[in-house]
Amino acid sequence: MLAVIFAALVLSACATPPSDDPEAVAEWHAINDPLEPLNRGIFQFNVGIDKVVIRPLASGYRWLFPSFMRDSIKNVLDNLSEPLNFANSLLQGDIGRAGTAAGRLLVNSTIGLAGLFDIAETMGLEPVDEDFGQTLATWGTGEVAYLILPVLGPSSVRDGLGRGIDFFINPINYSLDNAGLEWVGWTMTAVNGIDQRSRHIETLDEIERTSVDYYAAIRSLYRQRRQDLIHNGESTDLDPFYGQSDEFIDEREQSSMN
Amino acid sequence: MISRFWLAVVTTVSLTVSTSFASPPTEPEQFVAAVIDKAVKALELPIEARAEREASFYALLNQNFDMPTIVRVVLGRHWRTASKNQKTKFAKVFKTHLIKVYTSQLGIYDDEIIQIEKSAALSEKDTIIYTLILRGDEEPLRLDWRVRQTGHGLKVIDIAAEGVSMLTTKRSEFTSLVAREGVDALIGRLELMNAEAQHGSDS
Numbered sequence: 001m002l003a004v005i006f007a008a009l010v011l012s013a014c015a016t017p018p019s020d021d022p023e024a025v026a027e028w029h030a031i032n033d034p035l036e037p038l039n040r041g042i043f044q045f046n047v048g049i050d051k052v053v054i055r056p057l058a059s060g061y062r063w064l065f066p067s068f069m070r071d072s073i074k075n076v077l078d079n080l081s082e083p084l085n086f087a088n089s090l091l092q093g094d095i096g097r098a099g100t101a102a103g104r105l106l107v108n109s110t111i112g113l114a115g116l117f118d119i120a121e122t123m124g125l126e127p128v129d130e131d132f133g134q135t136l137a138t139w140g141t142g143e144v145a146y147l148i149l150p151v152l153g154p155s156s157v158r159d160g161l162g163r164g165i166d167f168f169i170n171p172i173n174y175s176l177d178n179a180g181l182e183w184v185g186w187t188m189t190a191v192n193g194i195d196q197r198s199r200h201i202e203t204l205d206e207i208e209r210t211s212v213d214y215y216a217a218i219r220s221l222y223r224q225r226r227q228d229l230i231h232n233g234e235s236t237d238l239d240p241f242y243g244q245s246d247e248f249i250d251e252r253e254q255s256s257m258n
Numbered sequence: 259m260i261s262r263f264w265l266a267v268v269t270t271v272s273l274t275v276s277t278s279f280a281s282p283p284t285e286p287e288q289f290v291a292a293v294i295d296k297a298v299k300a301l302e303l304p305i306e307a308r309a310e311r312e313a314s315f316y317a318l319l320n321q322n323f324d325m326p327t328i329v330r331v332v333l334g335r336h337w338r339t340a341s342k343n344q345k346t347k348f349a350k351v352f353k354t355h356l357i358k359v360y361t362s363q364l365g366i367y368d369d370e371i372i373q374i375e376k377s378a379a380l381s382e383k384d385t386i387i388y389t390l391i392l393r394g395d396e397e398p399l400r401l402d403w404r405v406r407q408t409g410h411g412l413k414v415i416d417i418a419a420e421g422v423s424m425l426t427t428k429r430s431e432f433t434s435l436v437a438r439e440g441v442d443a444l445i446g447r448l449e450l451m452n453a454e455a456q457h458g459s460d461s
Contacts, residue, residue: 023335027433210359212447216434220427228421 033146033219042148043215049151050197058197070195072116077192078127079108079115080172087169088130092138097128104128129229132169133162137230146219152193154222286385286405287374289412293322293403294372294389315357324406324413325353331415331425334433336441344441351448358455370394372401383407384415 015036018024033039062070082105089098104120104127112119121127136158144157155163167173176185211217283291300314319325329349330337340348375388384406391399404416416425435444 021335024437027335027437031430031434210451211431212444212451213431213435216431217427220430221422224422224426225420231421 031146031219032143035145035147039146039148040215042150043218046148046151046153047214054194054197055201058194058201061194062198062201070198073191074195075108075112075118076115077188077195078118079105079112080188081170082108083171084132084166084169085128085130088132088135088166089128091132091135092130094130097130100125100128101130131159131162132165133159133226134230136162137226143223146223154218156226159226283374284377284385286412287377287387289322289405290387290389290403290414291374293318293414296322312357316353319353319356322414324408324415325349327406327408327413327415328425329353332429332432333436333441334429336433336436340441344445347445348441348448351445351452354452355448358452380404 015034017028017034065073082101085101086098086105089095089101104125107120107123107125108115108118118127133156141158143159147155147157147160149155149160152163173185176182207217207221208214296314296318300311300318303311303314305311326349329352332352333340333348337345371392373390373392375390377385377387379385384404387403387405389401389403391401393399400420402418402421403414404418405412406415416423418424418426432444435447
């Protein structure tokens with residue numbers, strides 16, 4: 001029943017694709033946000049929750065704990081996600097990164113005192129960040145559609161699904177489950193979220209202040225960051241000059257713009 | 259994660275160039291080094307000297323950035339349908355926007371170090387220069403400069419931080435607003451933000 005209601009909601013919230021101008025159609029496909037009306041609604045909701053709950057919590061967290069403690073907390077949480085980095089690197093056929101993740105887990109769990117210190121990085125094992133959304137992308141799965149998740153924020157159908165799968169393949173969640181300690185897992189997720197938010201307070205304020213359309217700015221930023229992660233920093237096809245010739249401007253028009 | 263870009267936009271400019279090239283610097287690399295140098299000079303001006311700072315950044319944009327191309331690309335498909343009057347107005351307002359809303363907010367130069375890592379040719383005219391900003395204890399920030407050989411020499415056409423391009427981001431915002439409300443609404447919105455930034459720094 002819920003599924004039916006959800007489906008009806010999604011369908012009614014779909015934006016109508018343009019049918020005339022081929023450039024408008026191309027733009028529609030590039031933006032790939034058929035759920036935009038629904039997404040904008042959830043985005044507004046998230047911004048509201050952020051203002052009254054998440055941002056204040058993140059500020060408080062940053063105020064309460066000195067930076068070395070916050071870094072240690074982050075290190076411990078990051079260390080617990082190394083099994084995921086390892087598994088996803090393997091699934092992507094990236095043996096090098098899988099080795100790095102395994103090495104980091106080994107070093108940081110032992111001489112790094114259960115992950116409190118990132119000793120591995122000082123040894124040249126730079127952090128890797130691989131999730132199942134990225135794995136699906138390397139297997140050739142597209143985003144399907146841009147998606148704003150309630151509370152969790154910007155995502156896509158592919159990346160949202162990836163999050164769920166990551167949860168299920170993470171061995172830590174199984175051990176916690178078996179020990180009846182699910183709350184530990186939820187707490188870790190919440191602390192991780194607060195920590196992430198606390199590292200971006202000024203910058204997100206800055207984006208909101210400088211954008212003419214905050215929703216569209218975040219959509220573009222999210223997508224570019226994901227592309228960058230998927231391609232591990234190599235250049236991607238999200239090129240603003242794509243399809244533009246080098247000389248698409250003539251001198252006559254240039255003079256009117258200076 | 260996304261915030262890296264804005265941090266970059268804000269820090270872009272608070273940097274100095276380290277000239278430890280592995281091989282002799284190419285012409286585009288020298289150009290980017292010179293642009294960064296000029297930005298640092300502007301940032302060394304005291305915050306109170308607002309008019310001077312703005313004038314320095316204005317000169318930097320006009321002389322080293324391919325503004326006609328940037329202005330055109332940032333409006334996407336709506337450039338072609340805009341009237342001549344709208345184009346002229348938008349170009350003017352957007353340039354002021356870059357100065358008032360971004361650069362004027364930058365702090366004072368804080369001894370950050372920028373290293374030119376490598377460069378890669380994208381096309382016959384375009385090159386990307388990869389730089390790394392070292393900021394004390396914080397993680398280094400990757401900043402990529404897209405430079406084009408134009409009829410008026412080398413010009414910067416885009417800056418990207420951690421893979422996030424300023425031009426791509428601004429274009430998707432602008433086209434989204436224009437598709438819903440039109441070019442005049444975008445110009446109006448930018449004018450309003452410029453006025454607010456002016457007012458904010460006056461008080």
